[in-house]
Amino acid sequence: MPAELKLENVSRHFDETKAVDNVSLSIAPGQFVGVIGRSGAGKSTMLRLVNRLIDPTSGSISFDGVEITKLKGKELRNWRRDCAMIFQQFNLVERLDVLTNVLIGRLAEHGFASSMAMHFTDEERTMALQALDRLDLVPQALQRAGTLSGGQQQRVAIAKALVQQPKIMLADEPIASLDPANATKVMDGLRQINRQDKITVLVNLHTLDTARAYCDRIVAMRAGRVMFDGTALQLTDDVVRDIYGLEGLAEFNEAVTSTQGLKVPA
Amino acid sequence: MTAIPDTPPLRPIDQFELDYAALRRRSRITWLVAAIIFFAFFTFSAWLGDFFKVTQVTLPDGSRDWRWIIPAGIPRLGEFIVKTIPSLSWDTLGADLGEWFWRWKVWMNLLIETILIAFMATVFGVIGGFVLSFPAARNLAPNKWSLWISRRYLEIARTVPELVWALIFVFCFSVGPMAGVLAIGLHATGALGKLYSEVNENIDMRPLEGVKASGGTWFDQIRYGAVPQVLPNIISYTLLRFEINVRSSSIIGYVGAGGLGQEFREALSLQEYTDLSALFIIIFVTVIVIDFGSEKLRHRIIGIEKGPAT
Numbered sequence: 001m002p003a004e005l006k007l008e009n010v011s012r013h014f015d016e017t018k019a020v021d022n023v024s025l026s027i028a029p030g031q032f033v034g035v036i037g038r039s040g041a042g043k044s045t046m047l048r049l050v051n052r053l054i055d056p057t058s059g060s061i062s063f064d065g066v067e068i069t070k071l072k073g074k075e076l077r078n079w080r081r082d083c084a085m086i087f088q089q090f091n092l093v094e095r096l097d098v099l100t101n102v103l104i105g106r107l108a109e110h111g112f113a114s115s116m117a118m119h120f121t122d123e124e125r126t127m128a129l130q131a132l133d134r135l136d137l138v139p140q141a142l143q144r145a146g147t148l149s150g151g152q153q154q155r156v157a158i159a160k161a162l163v164q165q166p167k168i169m170l171a172d173e174p175i176a177s178l179d180p181a182n183a184t185k186v187m188d189g190l191r192q193i194n195r196q197d198k199i200t201v202l203v204n205l206h207t208l209d210t211a212r213a214y215c216d217r218i219v220a221m222r223a224g225r226v227m228f229d230g231t232a233l234q235l236t237d238d239v240v241r242d243i244y245g246l247e248g249l250a251e252f253n254e255a256v257t258s259t260q261g262l263k264v265p266a
Numbered sequence: 267m268t269a270i271p272d273t274p275p276l277r278p279i280d281q282f283e284l285d286y287a288a289l290r291r292r293s294r295i296t297w298l299v300a301a302i303i304f305f306a307f308f309t310f311s312a313w314l315g316d317f318f319k320v321t322q323v324t325l326p327d328g329s330r331d332w333r334w335i336i337p338a339g340i341p342r343l344g345e346f347i348v349k350t351i352p353s354l355s356w357d358t359l360g361a362d363l364g365e366w367f368w369r370w371k372v373w374m375n376l377l378i379e380t381i382l383i384a385f386m387a388t389v390f391g392v393i394g395g396f397v398l399s400f401p402a403a404r405n406l407a408p409n410k411w412s413l414w415i416s417r418r419y420l421e422i423a424r425t426v427p428e429l430v431w432a433l434i435f436v437f438c439f440s441v442g443p444m445a446g447v448l449a450i451g452l453h454a455t456g457a458l459g460k461l462y463s464e465v466n467e468n469i470d471m472r473p474l475e476g477v478k479a480s481g482g483t484w485f486d487q488i489r490y491g492a493v494p495q496v497l498p499n500i501i502s503y504t505l506l507r508f509e510i511n512v513r514s515s516s517i518i519g520y521v522g523a524g525g526l527g528q529e530f531r532e533a534l535s536l537q538e539y540t541d542l543s544a545l546f547i548i549i550f551v552t553v554i555v556i557d558f559g560s561e562k563l564r565h566r567i568i569g570i571e572k573g574p575a576t
Contacts, residue, residue, distance in 0.1 A: 051479055081481035091476030095494040104490055108481030115482075116489055157476070164480055 003029040003064045003167060005050070005200065010059030011224075012045055019045040021224035022059070027202060029167075032194045034215030035204045038244055042224040043204040047170045050202070051085045052076060063167070081108035084161030088173035090153040094146030098137065098156050101145045102128040105163035124163070131159035135189055151182025158189050162197075169193065171203040175210065187214050208240065350543035367544050373529065377548060380525035381556075383446045383518070384511035390447070391454025391511075392504050395420075398455070399462030400488050406466055406474075408484050420463075424456025428514050432523035443524025450514050458507055465499045466492060501567050505560040512556050516549045 005027040012020040020042045027033055035043045048054045050061060052068065061068040063083070071079050084105070092101045103120045106127075114120075120128075132138050135155040140148060145156060154174055161169055171190060175183035191214055194201045205211045211218050212232040220228035220235070220243040228239050276284070312318065319335045352366040367373070398416045400406050407413035431449035439445050474491030482490065519527025526545060533541035 053475065053479060077481040077483065079481075080479055085479035087472070087476065087479075089472050091472040091479070093473040093476070093490055093494055095497075096490070100490075104477055104482065104486075105480050107477065107483075107486045107490070110486075112483075112485060115486055118489070160476075160480065 003200075005168060005202075006060075006062045007046075007050075008060045008062075010046075010049060010061060011057050012042075012049055012054065013057045018224045020049060020056070023221075023224070023226055025219065025226065025229070027168075027200060029200055030194070030198045032191065032201045032214060032216045033203070033219060034211035034217070035202065035219045035221060036206065036208060036211050036243065037221035037227075039206070041221040043221055044172050045224075046221070047085070047172050047202065047204060050168075051080055051083055051170055053085070077108050081105075081164045082166050083168040083170055084164045084166035086154070086157050086161055086169065086171040086174045088176045090150070090157050090177075092145040092153055092156055092160075094144065096145060097142050098132065098145050098148070099125070099128055099141045101156055102131060102160045102163055105160040108164070127163050128159070131162040132156075134162070134192075135159050149182070151178050151185055154178060154182070154186050155189060158186070158193070162193065166199060168200040168202065171201065173204050173206060176206060183210070190214070208235075211235075346539075349539040350546075352540040352543070366540055369529070369541070373526065373545065373548055376519070376526045376529060377552060379443055380515045380519075381512060381552070383443050383450065383515040383525050384508060386447045387450035387454055387511050387515065388504065388508045390451030391458045391507060392500075394423075394451070394455035395458030395460075395462050396500065398459045399466055400492065402459060402463040403466035405469075405471060406488065406492060416459075417463075420456045420459040422456070423452050424460060426453070428453045428518060429521055432518050432521045436522045441522040441524075446515055446518045446523035446525055449518060449523055450511050453514075454507055454511060457510075458503060461503045462496070462500055465496045465503075469495045498567060502564050505564050509553070509557050509560055512553060513549075516552075 005025075007023055007025045010020060010023045011018060023042075023046060035046065037043050045054065049056050050068070052071065056069055059069075063079075068079055093104070100118065103124060106120060106124050107115055110120075129138060129141065132141055135158055137152060137155055137159065140152060140156075145153060148156065157174075169190070174190070175186050178186060187210060190201055190203065193199055203215070205215075212235070215232065218228070218230065218232055218235055219226055220239070222243055222245070227243050228235065316335065320332050321335045321338060322330050323333045323338045325331055352362065354362045354366070398420055401408065401412040402416040402420055404413065407416075428449050431452050432445055435445035435448045439448070469492055471491075473495070474487040477487045477491045515525045515527075517525075517527045517530070519525040519529070520531050522528065526549065529545055530542065533539070533545065
């Protein structure tokens with residue numbers, strides 16, 4: 001299958017802890033995959049491994065048949081451009097305006113001089129504005145990113161990811177710092193990108209119902225290992241209990257961890 | 267065994283009182299020890315610095331006697347100041363002032379030279395310090411050796427005093443303001459590089475990670491992630507450094523590196539004490555004006571930073 005993301009026996013150790021322990025996954029193009037699990041289960045580490053913000057201790061990650069773990073220099077930067085990353089804390093430059101923040105997504109295409117001069121072409125600006133328009137942020141384009149609300153900042157981050165023209169979009173707890181209304185907007189944005197642009201989305205979530213609502217496929221991790229890999233329907237209460245280690249809990253109520261329960265009209 | 271088996275367990279509040287008393291006791295001992303060490307060190311330094319010296323002085327009646335140096339020396343400060351004060355009288359004020367500032371044309375030229383030396387040295391210092399402050403910051407350095415090299419360079423540049431750099435550059439490039447510019451500029455590079463790199467070490471790293479994750483190079487991460495965060499601090503430190511550099515450049519001429527300093531040297535060696543006070547007034551007024559102006563500018567910049575951000 002073309003453009004498939006493949007993880008084979010990938011491990012990452014931090015001293016004694018195995019953050020990611022022998023994970024093998026293969027993700028087909030265009031899938032919307034949710035990764036769930038408790039904090040510290042290795043979800044973030046796994047995404048960072050794919051984007052090469054950290055390197056694996058062992059194992060192989062490949063995309064479209066190209067080995068990712070061996071990439072260096074320009075090729076590595078091109079790979080990072082191809083698999084855009086969205087962070088829980090947005091990771092925008094708060095003191096720069098929204099437009100420039102989005103244009104940062106174009107830096108992989110720039111040489112030293114134009115990048116240092118913050119010089120972008122008109123085509124790139126048009127591209128950035130189109131991306132902002134898709135996320136309803138054009139009016140804020142010249143505002144400083146730091147003055148925006150959390151939900152708006154996360155949508156700026158998505159617009160930045162879009163102008164990278166990625167093949168995969170990785171999102172690390174993108175809605176964990178957002179209120180339910182904004183969380184819905186961000187998740188809807190990701191779904192729209194997944195469906196319209198056919199971009200593979202791999203998203204870490206800590207709320208089950210969000211995963212059920214948006215994801216074609218759910219991967220559950222516990223202590224660095226993949227414990228479950230299937231559809232939302234296959235994710236039964238027993239499986240959930242196993243993943244979250246809620247054996248002691250008599251009754252598990254999904255709504256408690258929900259971000260969807262309070263649907264506020266925007 | 268003297269333990270009483272049926273002692274009731276302490277209530278949490280009593281336990282807290284006990285712990286708190288122990289904590290207080292410990293901190294009091296720490297303070298006492300620190301105070302003793304400090305006092306001993308201070309006394310030793312004072313002794314080394316001749317603060318307890320007893321010296322022979324000439325009394326007003328002409329006889330010689332042994333006196334503690336500090337009360338013996340203080341009156342001489344007054345003597346010196348009296349020497350530097352010119353005789354001004356109300357009737358001939360204009361002529362007296364003219365005589366006091368008799369070399370004003372030379373001094374004004376040298377004052378302009380002094381300020382220009384400070385300005386150019388600040389420009390060099392900012393460029394050098396800014397460029398090196400990124401590899402010299404622990405959190406930003408791309409690798410160990412660039413951290414090591416940039417840190418050592420900045421250390422050497424700021425550890426050697428401006429006057430010593432000036433002596434070296436006067437030797438290389440002969441007497442004149444160029445030696446002063448290089449000397450103060452090099453020292454300012456070291457000082458500013460250190461300050462800037464400390465600002466860099468306190469920044470939020472998440473924006474840099476965001477740039478990196480989009481495929482940005484190390485330079486992109488610095489340019490987009492770090493520079494916007496540190497810019498207000500850099501401007502503030504730079505203006506502060508300009509003030510310091512004006513003070514430095516007004517003395518650097520003492521070793522022949524341009525500016526007003528050479529006049530100080532001349533006045534002292536020719537014992538023209540009233541010239542000294544005239545020069546002092548010129549520098550004093552200049553520094554006050556520059557301090558005032560740069561403070562206004564800095565507050566405006568900080569004000570812009572904190573102002574409505576739309």
